[in-house]
Amino acid sequence: MKRSGRILIPVAFLMLTGITGFGQCIPDTVNCKDLNDPGEICPSTLPAATVNVLYDETITVIPPDQAVLGTTPVEIVYIEIDSVKNLPEGIDYFPNASKFYADTAYCIQLAGTPVTPGEYMLSIFVSPFIRYLESIIKGPQVTDSTSVTMTVHWPAGLDPNQSFEFRVIQNVPNPFSDMTRIGFYTPFDNRIDLKVFNILGTLIYQEEVGAPPGEHYFNFNGMELQPGTYFYRITNGTGHYTGKFIKSR
Template sequence: MNKILLLISFALFFSINAKSQCTPSFQGSGAGIEPDSATNLPHAIEGLPYDASVQFKAPLDTTASVGGFPVNITIEDITITSVTGLSSIPNISPFTYVPNPATGVFLGGGLGCIQITGTPAIGSAGTYPITVSLDVHFHIIGTTQQLTQPQTVSFYKIVVDSNTAAPSISKGKFDVAQNFPNPFSTKTSLSFNLPVASQVNFKVYDLVGNVMEEKVIDGKSGVNTFIFDGSDLDEGIYFYSLESNNAILTKRLIIERK
């Protein structure tokens, strides 16, 4: 059976929101995709939390082509089998998707939504294609046999824009960017670049040289980003260092709580 004409019958709406869980709220009145491939997903910004919701209304009755002839079908449900491409975005917190209903099974004619969240790393500016894989379960009108048609929506992408407020980092040598944000209250993002993969020793010192925090990081070649949690430290000025292959770079961080 040829592909169901899902791309003209599965309505999607992407919008930035600040909610922790999406609520189905599609308001369209017909089949279609919003936005189209030209408009695409909202952009993300390096170092800032990303939160986009996918709002949709699954079609109920539509048409498929069988042997070159149109056939009326009823869609029983559309099931999300995977969303790929999110893990390829360098991140401070991983990009994930959460459907509502949580099963990822959307009944024909019903409403649903998917939430995509994550925080792109400093130095991650670029374009990342996203592919949504679906199984469409349906039957030809006048029959009861359930049929399944795999379907993909592959023209969407997340564009990560550079954060001009974030510190820069050299990608041609061992380099450490200033933590961001700085000052901070509890957590801050730290990035470093390695010309080759190696272990990196990370230490935080107080003003008299006492080691307050330390750990060993298995760094990969390229830009590495991690979150430092300073919630156990008092307010004040500290120094942090990263050591790789006998090279040590030191920066200053400030903890402020109001």
């Protein structure tokens, strides 16, 4: 994806420099090359991400070495990455250097755990630093003239019409005489623990399962229980959910 090396810079906007943080990434100099010296940002399409799955990918940036001040060509010494906008929620960006020098490959690490599916057109905002009247001065902020696209998918097998929240499904039947089903919905792979207590708070049953995304049920056999009210607690690792059922005579 090409990034134009011609940047119009009004003198009135020239300012001093700042410093950004660092990311742990390696520029892709095999697939990202600065052909004909216009500068380069690639890839144009990032590898797809999955909701609630850790993501770690790299954007390679090769800054151009020329800009235009009015009608006069000037030399770009380096650029600074000011921000990357329109990232999916849960993803952050980390440049691998505070200054990206012209005609040199650098990278921006995109890392985190996305939580919302969709297609995202990223915008990279940079500040160029140019050589002007024997000084290095900061030009006005500019935006990547093309786009980097990132897509976030639902996990495989997950119904996108389902709510993206863990929830417990009330047991059926209730009251029950021997068997009842206690359900839950999980939007991602999870370890689920079921505990059943009597009215005095004594633990009388426990079961743990591994569950992929979707709707699942515990089949609880209460045939030997005394009639009365019982409580169940379902724990998913981040919280617990309590309900009650009645064993009939």
